[in-house]
Amino acid sequence: MSNYITEKIKEKNLNLTKKLIKIGKSLSLENDIKKVFKIILDEVMEVTNADRGMIYITSTDQKTLQYERVKCISDQMEMDSETASKRWQSIALFDELDEPIMNSLATFVFHTGFEAHFDDVYNQDYFLIGQIVAMDERDKYRSKSMVAVPLVDHEDHVLGIIELTNSIDESGEIVPFSEEHIEILLSVSSQAAITLSNKLLINNLEKMIFDFTQAIAYAIDMKSDKSYQHVQKVALLTNILAKKINTIEDGVYSNYKFTQDELDEIAISGWLHDLGKIATSNNLLNKNTKLQSSCDRIKFIQTKFELLEQVIFNQLLQKKTASEKNILNSILERLPGYMKLIISINQGSEFVSEEVLDLLTEISEIKVIARGKEYRLIDEDELENLMIRHGTLTVKEYDEIKKHAELTYKILSNITFPAKFQNVPKIASSHHERLNGTGYPLGLKEDDIPLQSRILAIADVFDALMSKRSYKSSYDLNKSLKILASMANNNEIDKDLMDIVLDKKIFVTFASEYNVEDFQDINIEEIKGIYRK
Ligand SMILES: [Fe+2]
Numbered sequence: 001m002s003n004y005i006t007e008k009i010k011e012k013n014l015n016l017t018k019k020l021i022k023i024g025k026s027l028s029l030e031n032d033i034k035k036v037f038k039i040i041l042d043e044v045m046e047v048t049n050a051d052r053g054m055i056y057i058t059s060t061d062q063k064t065l066q067y068e069r070v071k072c073i074s075d076q077m078e079m080d081s082e083t084a085s086k087r088w089q090s091i092a093l094f095d096e097l098d099e100p101i102m103n104s105l106a107t108f109v110f111h112t113g114f115e116a117h118f119d120d121v122y123n124q125d126y127f128l129i130g131q132i133v134a135m136d137e138r139d140k141y142r143s144k145s146m147v148a149v150p151l152v153d154h155e156d157h158v159l160g161i162i163e164l165t166n167s168i169d170e171s172g173e174i175v176p177f178s179e180e181h182i183e184i185l186l187s188v189s190s191q192a193a194i195t196l197s198n199k200l201l202i203n204n205l206e207k208m209i210f211d212f213t214q215a216i217a218y219a220i221d222m223k224s225d226k227s228y229q230h231v232q233k234v235a236l237l238t239n240i241l242a243k244k245i246n247t248i249e250d251g252v253y254s255n256y257k258f259t260q261d262e263l264d265e266i267a268i269s270g271w272l273h274d275l276g277k278i279a280t281s282n283n284l285l286n287k288n289t290k291l292q293s294s295c296d297r298i299k300f301i302q303t304k305f306e307l308l309e310q311v312i313f314n315q316l317l318q319k320k321t322a323s324e325k326n327i328l329n330s331i332l333e334r335l336p337g338y339m340k341l342i343i344s345i346n347q348g349s350e351f352v353s354e355e356v357l358d359l360l361t362e363i364s365e366i367k368v369i370a371r372g373k374e375y376r377l378i379d380e381d382e383l384e385n386l387m388i389r390h391g392t393l394t395v396k397e398y399d400e401i402k403k404h405a406e407l408t409y410k411i412l413s414n415i416t417f418p419a420k421f422q423n424v425p426k427i428a429s430s431h432h433e434r435l436n437g438t439g440y441p442l443g444l445k446e447d448d449i450p451l452q453s454r455i456l457a458i459a460d461v462f463d464a465l466m467s468k469r470s471y472k473s474s475y476d477l478n479k480s481l482k483i484l485a486s487m488a489n490n491n492e493i494d495k496d497l498m499d500i501v502l503d504k505k506i507f508v509t510f511a512s513e514y515n516v517e518d519f520q521d522i523n524i525e526e527i528k529g530i531y532r533k
């Protein structure tokens, strides 16, 4: 062999290696699977001078080949899976008897895993070309030289097919795909299949993280009847606000743009923010009245009242002095009023005044003696619960519920998240932190609270206000926004985020989740005036 030819072969091989390295590099740098398909098709069409190229992907049930990407240079046409699937039907891989279809080029390549090519597809007897002819007629095209190679992964699964049509030479003529073209195509397809299979694996793992995260969130919502859908709503509102920040062009956060990975991290944090509630007792999460434990103990108090009434009636029948009878009658007269009061404050919906607290202490001192045993009309534990000033939880119980934020951190920090989601434990567990340091679990202040958690905090409070709770009915939008504004004024929540909620009308999107459609009573300037004086 002459030196000239040896040099030419060397040069050709070097070029080929360079091309393959270039393709491999661009494939490995791209994470978006759609863009990976685009790179594959663009590159193989370029190195083979193909006029038209298609990538088919095997459907999840392995029954059909679906169009993933189509490009035709002479028609100046390029389509992704969405547009292509509208134009062409997917290709069946099996017939009605579930037998492999072998008489079309793409299905043959799928079933055998072999490469196939023709100088002129119209002049061959191996495959039916009805579908190709129909497409050509419709597109006023003439398919001539064709090559199809499978995308085979490391486990020998055919992930899809690359099919190229009409290689064009320097003079613009359609020529057969050369051996070199087919060689390149085979190298690229095996490289592409490895990349694709890795990306699909990563995509599936990420999808599993999201699915699993949401399944846990549903489980937490199901634990608590009063906050049913709380987590789902908070995750949604958090997402809405985070995405809005990416679009604003004025204000403090105009330069802050979350990447897609950061948005995903916020979404996961939203779904997992109340994860710690998994360990909070159901009785506590569902404590609808002050006297509720496993049941509402108001019934026990009612029984004690009835018992006392009976005892007093009996005593009145016995010989008693007039003054003794007066005392008994006066207790008897007061009992219905006492019971009414206890039933009312048991709901926890109103703030309990000092006078009522004194009266409760007085009632608790009344004793009933039944069958020789002495009972207090309200025992110590019942009194402690009834004396809750607002809501239905004692300080001890509230502290117990507050532990969920710390526990969210402890559970999540035991999970090895992918690097891009490594802040999930901190973001999720800081949703009760307040800028002025009064929040929990760590009492973080200002910039120590991640922006993502501040967004989450607004979504969390908004949902708590707009939803019905045991101790309160749902507040209307105006009242909810005013409460959020006063929290901003106390430097509990972020004023600049509140500006976005109000100025960019995020509250309208939020409110649509609570079926609020009437915004007439919302005076943005008045609400902003609460914290921007
Ligand atoms: Fe929480």
Ligand SMILES: [Fe+2]
Residues within 6 Å of the ligand: 230, 234, 273, 274, 460
């Ligand atoms: Fe929450």
